[in-house]
Amino acid sequence: MSVRDKEILGTGRFLRLVRAEDWEFVERPGVKAIVAILAEHDGHLVLVEQYRPPVGRRVVELPAGLVGDVPGAEDESLEEAARRELEEETGFFARDFTPLTVGPATAGATSEILTFLRADGLRRTSAGGGDSTEDIQVHLVPCDQIDRWLAERKNTGVLVDAKVYTGLYFWLRERQHDGR
Numbered sequence: 001m002s003v004r005d006k007e008i009l010g011t012g013r014f015l016r017l018v019r020a021e022d023w024e025f026v027e028r029p030g031v032k033a034i035v036a037i038l039a040e041h042d043g044h045l046v047l048v049e050q051y052r053p054p055v056g057r058r059v060v061e062l063p064a065g066l067v068g069d070v071p072g073a074e075d076e077s078l079e080e081a082a083r084r085e086l087e088e089e090t091g092f093f094a095r096d097f098t099p100l101t102v103g104p105a106t107a108g109a110t111s112e113i114l115t116f117l118r119a120d121g122l123r124r125t126s127a128g129g130g131d132s133t134e135d136i137q138v139h140l141v142p143c144d145q146i147d148r149w150l151a152e153r154k155n156t157g158v159l160v161d162a163k164v165y166t167g168l169y170f171w172l173r174e175r176q177h178d179g180r
Contacts, residue, residue, distance in 0.1 A: 026110045032068035034105060034112050035082040036163055038171040039063065039092055039119035044140035045171075046090050046122075049158065051135065060139070060153050061161040062116075063089045082117050090138045091128030095121025100170040105163070116167050118174060 009024065010017040016027045039046040052059045065085030068074045076084075079097045087093050097117040105112040130136035141149045146168065150160050 025108070028066065028069075028110075028112065030068060030074065031066045031112075032074075033078060033081075034064060034066055034114045035078055035085065036062040036064040036114055036116050036167055037082050037086050037094075037097075037119050038100065038116065038167050039086060039090070039094060039122055040143065041092060041122045041124075041140065043143055045143055045146060046086075046092060047139045047141055047164070048089050048128075049137045049139060049153075050130070052159075055159060057157065057159050059159045059161050060150065060164060062164055062167050064163075065089070078115055078117065082119065086119055087125060087128075089128055089130050089134070089136050091124055091126035092119070092122045093125045094119035095123075098174070100167070100174060114163070116170055118171060 006018045006020045008016060008018055011029075014028060016029050018025060018027055037046075046063060047060055048063050049058055049060045051057070063086050065081055065088075067078055067081040068076060070076070070084070073080070078099075082097050083094055097119055100116040100118055102113065102115045104110075105114040128136065128138045139149075150164070154160055
């Protein structure tokens with residue numbers, strides 16, 4: 001869809017509200033894609049938790065980020081963005097990434113396309129926690145206790161991003177295929 005086919009209804013600092021084909025939705029100008037990362041380290045899945053103003057609560061999420069949003073790195077690859085975001089948010093460096101699946105993040109509300117990647121060859125480089133604008137708590141959850149751990153977090157009033165469950169499906173399927 002070309003920009004001509006869209007009517008811009010409003011523009012904020014990071015988002016743009018548009019109308020196309022009688023449908024209103026949000027775009028992120030200058031962002032090529034979004035990556036969500038499934039990273040396992042020593043039998044633990046790496047998850048993050050942070051306060052999200054749109055829902056007014058803390059949310060458990062996969063490490064994730066925008067592709068092409070850093071000035072000077074607008075043409076970065078999915079893997080480069082995933083490596084940058086994983087290290088920034090969690091303090092883990094990944095040797096390489098394997099695509100798991102691709103699809104719209106929330107097809108009725110945004111044009112964002114989300115790629116789930118498996119991170120391999122992890123090594124700890126820092127405590128993580130995000131950049132100066134973020135307050136990210138890093139969780140290392142035993143792989144065999146993920147369901148119980150997520151239920152416990154929900155019982156404390158923390159929300160679990162539905163993308164965690166989507167990512168887990170493809171990550172577990174890949175692990176079974178690899179015989180893990």
